Amino acid sequence: MTASQLIARQSLAGLARDRSVLILTTFFAAMVLVTAWLGWSATNTVNAIYADAAQYLTASAQPVPPNPVSQSAPLAVLRNLGVYISLIGAFGAIVIGQLLIEIDRRAGTLPLIGARPFDRRDFTFGKMRALVTVTGAMMAIAGVISVATLFTIPSLVLGLSDLLHLALFLVAGWAYITIFGFMALGAAARMSATAGGLIAATVVWLVVTFVLPELTANVHPTAAINPVSTLAGTPDSGFFHLMSWVLGPFSLAEGFAWASGDLLSFLPDGLAPRGPVPPAVTLPVALILAGLFAVRSVAKLDLNAGGPDV
């Protein structure tokens, strides 16, 4: 086992014993379940109403229109999932990113690790590997719940293309939350104060989630947590068109919402992404930049710090 793998494994074991991580991941899984149940319940309600209507129409010898459930895109049932990933998933990734440094700092083990014969880069990559594993596990949980839900809804027919789109959506969600995890990892490494990394990354997350959408498209914070209203078009004003063009590439929450709508097939017709660069570019670029920030920051982490005597 390489040093990087050892660091990652130890970090994951530490996270698994941390109550805040367990609470957050459980909450995330619970909200994904709620999302799935809401989609399942709404679809079943439509199915039930359609069955009654079809029975009535058949009895009165009138033509029966097709079931709207079978007419709509099956993945649209999961439209709320994007919001929970954007809110709880991203915040969970921030907490995990910060904890990955804080666990060692709090235990005072950084000097013990730093005095071991392995390359410092292995420590950095071990921490990043642990983060990527946890965010991947979170999206895997979301994926399992989603697929299980979709297969239990009558009248919904899932094709290979749907499953591929769902997989792409989960990858996009993983990339989105990992961006914030990397930010928190890097910020925690740069700031010796216990909550410094957490606060810094949370501020960035709040700005991306609530402030930028308000500037680009007048999407108020309450609307920003609604999967449909967050996909509003840019208001017809010079200010918003300018802001949308300038800030659009940085408005990652809107980019992810647009990608979610596109991949889960509930994107309003004709809605273009904000700014000149599509989310298919901005999200990977942001992930790479956040990863580089984490690499540089963890490489500069003061291994002398930590423990009760600091």
Added chain:
Amino acid sequence: MNIAHETSAAPNGLRDRRPKERTNAMTTALPSVSTSGLGKSYDGAPALHPLTLDVPKGEVFGFLGHNGAGKTTTIRLLTTLLAPTTGTARVAGHDIASDPLRVRAAIGYLPENVRLYDRFTTRENLTFFARLSGVANPADAVDETLDFLDITPLTDRRVGTFSKGMRQRVGLAQAILHRPEVLFLDEPTSGLDPMGVRQLREIVEKLHDRGMTIFMNTHLLSEVARSCTSIGVLAHGRLVFHDSMQAVTDKYDERSLEDLYVGVAERAPQVAA
């Protein structure tokens, strides 16, 4: 731990668990610790003035000094945790700047107030550090080390439940798991009760008997008098005294050792000038 077996099996008397590639590079003819003008400054303010010092192999070196004298900075430089501003140093024959990985393979380090991972057991903590040190058979190394330190009953208990003294011994275990050539102890008796101090002294003596070089920062003159074979006194970042313990005890008793320490420490600014 089978001491008789290990005495013939390894350079320090314990079973040698260092990776072969690393042990082959040892240069036994050289002092275990050798510094030449080693210094450290923070924003231009010197924390350690250029230090030139040799600690021969097998010594227990007591590094004395007031709080902020630069003792911990020296250990952090020698353990490669800090980069020097000036000078060079070799530990176990390896240059700390150009060959830090070999230095780290040859050293053990116990920082002041070690805590370890509270939610992990002693075995889980030690196994992690053994693996990071490249120990080939971590489970055996952990068992032997715990046995050597007489703390086997702590093996499967969570470290978070331990007293200061118990933590210190587990901390010492992580420092010697891989059978280092040089052991750095930073205020190892800090916060320990008299029984803990005595137990630690006995461990240091056992390690010394097995040929390990020990570099120990301490405040306790009584510990220096009992455990160390040579001492250095650091004051305001400068080495103001360095001699063998034999030479010191030939001239001073334990009470006078305190006078010696206070005297050289107080004269430090004049010496520095």
